Amino acid sequence: MAWTPGVSHIPILDPERKSTLIRYVRSNETQVGMIREMMYQDFLSGYEPAEWTSENGNFIDCTEGRTDPDIEKVCEFKLDYIRPCVYEDDYGWWEGEPCIILKLNRINNWEPENYESIDEVPEEIRDVWKPDVITVKCFGTDPVTNESLADIAYYPQQGWSFDYFPFVGQQGYKSPLVAVQLFNLPHRSLLFITCRAYTKNMIHHPVYGLGQTRFEIISD
16 A cells, blocks of 8 residues: 555644644635635745746656656646636635645655556546546535535646656656635535545555545535
8 A cells, every 4th residue: 555645635724733624714814814824835835936946957848748758857837737726816715716735645656557448447537537647536425515516626637647757756846736626615514525536556545545635624
C-alpha cells in the first residue's frame, strides 16, 4: 500500500487537524477571510511565480502536453489553471460556491498506469475518464449528500495529467492541483463527501487515506 499516494485537501479548519468538518457562515466576512488566508498562506502561496524565480530554467509549459522528455524538467503549475478558484474571488466561499483544493501526495518514482481498455475503467468514472489522466471524482457517502452534489465543477480538468509524474526530487517541483467547486449547497445540511483518484494502479483505503480523501461540510 505504501506505493499508492494519498490524496490531501484544503481547507482543514481544525488547527489540530483531527477533524475534517468544514463549518462556515457564508455571510460572515471575517470567517470567509480567515478561510481565504488559510488556504493561501498555508499552501497555495508556494505556487506563486516569485517562489520559482531561481529555478525558472527548470520549468516547462505542459498545457498542451509534455514536449521535453527530460525527467528533470518540471511541468509548471500556475494558480491561474484552477481559476475561478482563486484568491481574489475568495476561492468561491463568499458566493456560497466553495472550492476545495485537492492534490496527490508525493511518492518518489511512482507513476500512474492507464487502464488497458474501457472495460477496466470503473463504471462510476467511465463517462469522464480520459487516457493519461488520473481521474478524480467527488461523491456523497449517503443519499442526501449525493442528491446535493449534482452540481460540481473541476479545474483545470477532472484529474491530474500524467505529465507531472513521476516525482524524482526535481528542483522546484510543485504537485499538480485539482480545484473542486461545489454549487447549490443546501443550507444547514451536513454533507459527507469523498474525493477519489483513479488509475489502474491506484489503491483505495479509507482508513489510511490512500487514493482518496474525505471531508464534511455544512453552511449555516
